[in-house]
Amino acid sequence: MKRILSGIQPTGSLNIGTYLGSVKNFVKLQDELPDYEFFIFIADLHAITVYKDKQELRKLIRELAALYIACGLRPERVNLFIQSEVPAHAQMAYLLQCNAYIGELERMTQYKDKSKKQETGVTVGLFTYPTLMAADILLYDPDFVPVGRDQKQHLELTRDIAQRVNNKYNDIFTVPEPLIAEVGAKINSLTDPTAKMSKSDANEKSRINLLDPEHIIKKRIRSAVTDSLGTITYDPEKRPGISNLMTIYSLIGNKSFDEIEAMYADKGYKEFKDDLGELIYQELKPIQDRYNELINSKELDDIFDKGRDAAYKVSQKKLFKLMNRIGLGRKR
Numbered sequence: 001m002k003r004i005l006s007g008i009q010p011t012g013s014l015n016i017g018t019y020l021g022s023v024k025n026f027v028k029l030q031d032e033l034p035d036y037e038f039f040i041f042i043a044d045l046h047a048i049t050v051y052k053d054k055q056e057l058r059k060l061i062r063e064l065a066a067l068y069i070a071c072g073l074r075p076e077r078v079n080l081f082i083q084s085e086v087p088a089h090a091q092m093a094y095l096l097q098c099n100a101y102i103g104e105l106e107r108m109t110q111y112k113d114k115s116k117k118q119e120t121g122v123t124v125g126l127f128t129y130p131t132l133m134a135a136d137i138l139l140y141d142p143d144f145v146p147v148g149r150d151q152k153q154h155l156e157l158t159r160d161i162a163q164r165v166n167n168k169y170n171d172i173f174t175v176p177e178p179l180i181a182e183v184g185a186k187i188n189s190l191t192d193p194t195a196k197m198s199k200s201d202a203n204e205k206s207r208i209n210l211l212d213p214e215h216i217i218k219k220r221i222r223s224a225v226t227d228s229l230g231t232i233t234y235d236p237e238k239r240p241g242i243s244n245l246m247t248i249y250s251l252i253g254n255k256s257f258d259e260i261e262a263m264y265a266d267k268g269y270k271e272f273k274d275d276l277g278e279l280i281y282q283e284l285k286p287i288q289d290r291y292n293e294l295i296n297s298k299e300l301d302d303i304f305d306k307g308r309d310a311a312y313k314v315s316q317k318k319l320f321k322l323m324n325r326i327g328l329g330r331k332r
């Protein structure tokens with residue numbers, strides 16, 4: 001059985017960057033690829049590399065899962081689970097740490113960026129994070145891993161580790177391919193359109209969260225940074241602000257950049273932004289309605305149970321297989 005797997009951290013409310021760069025794609029793939037088995041997980045172990053309040057973490061895990069389903073993820077098609085409920089992830093991460101080098105982890109740009117911003121001590125977990133991510137992936141032998149562009153380097157490291165372990169222990173892992181969408185691989189911040197839209201950005205105006213009410217959505221778009229030219233043309237190098245807004249428009253409105261340019265040829269930012277705000281609101285409204293139905297339901301717990309059981313089976317088998325090849329414990 002071919003597989004597709006991806007993960008998402010419960011570090012903040014889901015925003016339209018992650019939605020357009022990852023969730024929407026995943027939902028599309030589940031329908032387009034009937035021969036594949038899908039796994040998606042809430043990466044809560046990843047979220048604690050930086051301290052999190054207990055109540056907040058629990059809330060975010062549930063909120064993310066409910067949002068995924070509200071966005072169209074079909075639980076009968078996709079195994080949705082919580083990473084920490086499947087013990088093989090942490091165990092496999094240790095085995096992979098013994099096959100990864102300090103130098104290669106030090107080169108990870110995400111680690112470099114995050115450790116620089118960190119005001120208190122940088123945890124070992126933040127440093128070894130990519131080996132946990134490699135474990136998340138390699139346990140399931142996925143053929144493809146759909147991610148945004150910011151995860152590409154982690155995927156490359158995962159491939160290197162997989163090849164290294166395969167050489168040492170006789171072809172144990174599938175070497176996965178990243179699946180990065182052409183448009184939407186990086187949705188940028190609304191206040192600094194050269195940086196990615198991020199759930200951990202301290203400035204709330206930098207993003208739109210999927211649960212934001214109508215007036216906030218529209219306000220954030222109205223105040224999004226553009227430039228002084230006032231025309232609607234796509235040029236991500238020279239005009240990152242308007243190009244970022246056009247990317248969002250294109251993905252939600254199913255229009256090419258040429259079509260958008262033609263539609264707004266003799267219009268200005270105000271009309272474009274008003275339309276975009278409305279478009280985003282219309283996209284998010286049904287998601288919010290479904291979310292409200294789900295968030296406190298037993299349905300969500302049943303989905304987690306089913307996902308955990310399916311993930312446990314696959315991951316435990318892979319873990320034992322590698323332990324046997326390494327010579328750990330007694331033969332199983």
Ligand code: TYM
Nearest residue numbers: 006007008009017018021022043136147148185186187197
């Ligand atoms: P995370 O939680 O930061 O983001 C989840 C997914 O959304 C994509 N993404 C974006 N895409 C486009 N524009 C943006 N502004 C944007 N922000 C986020 C991310 O690339 C990602 O695909 N380490 C991962 C979670 C993870 C994982 C895994 C993913 C843990 N284990 C195994 C895949 C496979 C992370 O922090 O993603």
